[in-house]
Amino acid sequence: MRVLLVGAGGVGTAVTRIAARRDFLTHMVVADYDLARAEAAVASLGERGARFGARRLDAADQDAVRRLLVDERCDVLLNATDPRFVMPLFEAALEAGAHYLDMAMSLSVPHASRPHEECGVKLGDEQFALAARWAEAGRLALVGMGVEPGLSDVFARYAADELFDDIEEIGVRDGANLTVEDYDFAPSFSIWTTIEECLNPPVVYERDRGWFTTAPFSEPEVFDFPAGIGPVECVNVEHEEVLLIPRWVDARRVTFKYGLGADFVARLKTLHELGLDATAKVTVRGDDGPVRVSPRDVVAACLPDPAGLGDRMTGKTCAGTWVKGTRGGAPREVYLYHVVDNEWSMREYGSQAVVWQTALNPVVALELLATGAWSGTGVLGPEALPPRPFLDLLTAYGSPWGLREEN
Numbered sequence: 001m002r003v004l005l006v007g008a009g010g011v012g013t014a015v016t017r018i019a020a021r022r023d024f025l026t027h028m029v030v031a032d033y034d035l036a037r038a039e040a041a042v043a044s045l046g047e048r049g050a051r052f053g054a055r056r057l058d059a060a061d062q063d064a065v066r067r068l069l070v071d072e073r074c075d076v077l078l079n080a081t082d083p084r085f086v087m088p089l090f091e092a093a094l095e096a097g098a099h100y101l102d103m104a105m106s107l108s109v110p111h112a113s114r115p116h117e118e119c120g121v122k123l124g125d126e127q128f129a130l131a132a133r134w135a136e137a138g139r140l141a142l143v144g145m146g147v148e149p150g151l152s153d154v155f156a157r158y159a160a161d162e163l164f165d166d167i168e169e170i171g172v173r174d175g176a177n178l179t180v181e182d183y184d185f186a187p188s189f190s191i192w193t194t195i196e197e198c199l200n201p202p203v204v205y206e207r208d209r210g211w212f213t214t215a216p217f218s219e220p221e222v223f224d225f226p227a228g229i230g231p232v233e234c235v236n237v238e239h240e241e242v243l244l245i246p247r248w249v250d251a252r253r254v255t256f257k258y259g260l261g262a263d264f265v266a267r268l269k270t271l272h273e274l275g276l277d278a279t280a281k282v283t284v285r286g287d288d289g290p291v292r293v294s295p296r297d298v299v300a301a302c303l304p305d306p307a308g309l310g311d312r313m314t315g316k317t318c319a320g321t322w323v324k325g326t327r328g329g330a331p332r333e334v335y336l337y338h339v340v341d342n343e344w345s346m347r348e349y350g351s352q353a354v355v356w357q358t359a360l361n362p363v364v365a366l367e368l369l370a371t372g373a374w375s376g377t378g379v380l381g382p383e384a385l386p387p388r389p390f391l392d393l394l395t396a397y398g399s400p401w402g403l404r405e406e407n
Contacts, residue, residue, distance in 0.1 A: 001026055001370040004069055004098070006059050006089055007080030008032035009190075010307025011103070011146075013041040014351040014359035015080060018397070020048035022363065024370040029072050031057035044350070059085035065092035074098055076369070078362055082192050083107050084279075087126055090141060094130070099139050099369065101362050103146030104193065105240050108200055115201045116215045122203065123243050127379050135378035142365060144381050147319045147338065148174055148256075149240035150361040151382075151394070151401075155321035155336035156241070158387035160249045163334060167251040167325040172241045173335070175225040175232035175259030176317035178342060178353065180309050185267055192300050195277045198260065198268050202236035205246045205254040217265050221257065225318045226404055227339040232259035244381035251325075271299060310352030313342045317353045322406070333406035340399065348398075364393050 001024055005012055008030050019025050030052055032038040038054035045052060057068060059081045065088065069077060077093040079086065079102035086106045093100035105124035112120065127143055134141050144150055152172045160167060187194055201213035217235040224231045234257035245254050260268075271277045276299050281292040320337030342353035349356055365382070368374035373389040382390075394401060 001076065001366065002072065002074045003028045003076050003078055003366065004065075004072060004074040005030050005078045005080060006032075006057060006065070006085075008034075008038040008041040008054075009080065010305070010351070010355035011359045012080035013044070013307060014349065014356045015078065015363055016041050016045060016052060017349045017351060018356075018360055018363045019366070020045045020052070022367060024367045025051055027072075028052050029055055029068070029074065031055045031068065033058055060088055062088040062092045062095075065089055066096045069093065069096035069098050076101060076366060078366065079103070080359075080362075082190055083196065090127055091130075093141070094134060094137060094139065097137065097139065100141040101145050101365060102143055103150060103358060103362060105143050105149075105243070107196070108238065110201050111213070116213055119203060119211050119213055122211065123238065123240050131379040138377050140369070140376050141379045142369075142376075142382070142385075143379060144240040144244055145362050145365045146358045147361050148172055149244060149382070150358075150365075151338055151390075152241050152319060152321045153244055153382040154387045154390050155401075156245045156249050156251075156323070157383040157385075158391060159321065159323040159334065159336060160251075161387060164323065164325040164327055164332065165329075167249070167323060169253040169255070169322075169324045170245055170249065170251045171254070171322045171324075172239065172256045172320070173223045173225075173234055173259070173322050174257075174319050175223060175229055175234060176315060176354075177229045177232075178313055178315035178317055181312040181314070183304065183309075183312070185264075185303070187264075187303065187306060190300070190306065191303050192296055195268065195271065195296055195299070197238050198258070199272050199277050200238040202238045202256070203242045204236065205242050207246075207252045211243065211246075217260075219255075219257070223257070223259065223322075225259070225320075226335070226337055226402065227316055227318060227341075229316055229318055229339075233261065234259045235265070240381075245383055247381060248383045306352070307355060310342065310346045310350070313346075313352050315353075316341045317357060319357060324406075331407065335404045335406055336401065337404065338394075338399070338401045360394070360397065360399060364390060364397060367393060
């Protein structure tokens with residue numbers, strides 16, 4: 001399998017370090033707007049880097065992406081950029097006749113007049129609008145194939161297939177006890193993406209109502225996470241699972257809640273109140289005259305790069321899916337989860353826990369596609385494919401998952 005990886009940030013670099021240890025990969029082109037960053041990702045592989053090459057690429061230049069896919073004879077485009085670049089990469093892959101994977105879907109647009117009650121443009125709507133073209137081309141666009149979304153969706157399908165007869169609710173729950181030495185505020189993942197998903201109206205799915213929205217940070221609950229992480233307050237956040245799971249898994253209700261913590265929520269609210277979450281460019285007076293900048297890009301530039309925080313981080317991160325329903329007529333609740341200890345991921349891969357956990361799952365998916373264990377055409381979410389091969393291979397990668405009975 002020949003892969004074009006677009007994006008050599010923290011997640012993209014972790015993808016190379018995981019994929020370099022697997023035999024299914026014939027060649028991976030690591031492309032980034034910053035060529036030096038792509039070259040550094042390849043150089044860090046040492047002797048394992050023989051199957052990797054670095055190229056400069058503007059992810060917003062759809063034609064350039066298409067040409068690179070064709071020139072390098074790539075079978076698959078793996079998108080490791082932020083969601084702004086989903087559509088040019090998604091469409092370039094289709095034009096080039098390649099398969100496509102991403103870890104975050106096309107952006108949403110809140111409802112114009114009732115943003116906290118009704119959906120506007122939902123996450124992934126632009127991609128699903130092209131599903132027929134992908135199916136006609138005989139190509140697969142596997143969307144939302146990170147950890148959340150991604151592994152969390154695989155867990156949902158596994159629960160439906162093997163653990164429950166009837167599902168009342170599927171709730172993705174994400175929490176951590178990570179701390180960063182010498183920083184009061186240092187997000188462990190892209191602040192651009194974090195602002196997008198946390199300040200947009202969260203989406204909830206109910207069978208009788210379909211998809212609807214609530215206010216950001218609504219319905220707080222305390223969830224007890226495994227592996228010593230313990231109780232963390234979680235709140236509703238916009239996330240792809242709520243838009244993906246109901247398409248293939250029958251459940252009365254689907255939610256996503258993130259363990260942000262009161263301090264993090266307060267800082268996000270302040271950014272919003274000051275308009276610093278905005279993506280539209282504003283004019284700023286500079287030394288050489290006025291310049292146009294996005295406030296959110298300024299926030300991202302002022303904060304430390306999450307990829308470089310690993311040496312200062314301690315603790316664990318947990319991604320998982322809580323499911324409530326019945327089995328054999330009896331009530332059942334389970335939490336299916338995946339935990340990564342930052343000390344372990346730094347020691348074994350040189351990548352901090354959050355980016356490594358995100359990067360692991362698309363590599364597993366690529367291997368399943370390469371071997372034929374997973375296949376399909378059109379635009380599909382992870383829950384559209386059989387879960388057992390994925391979970392078995394995840395364990396074979398040395399990062400097992402867990403199951404906790406809740407009652």
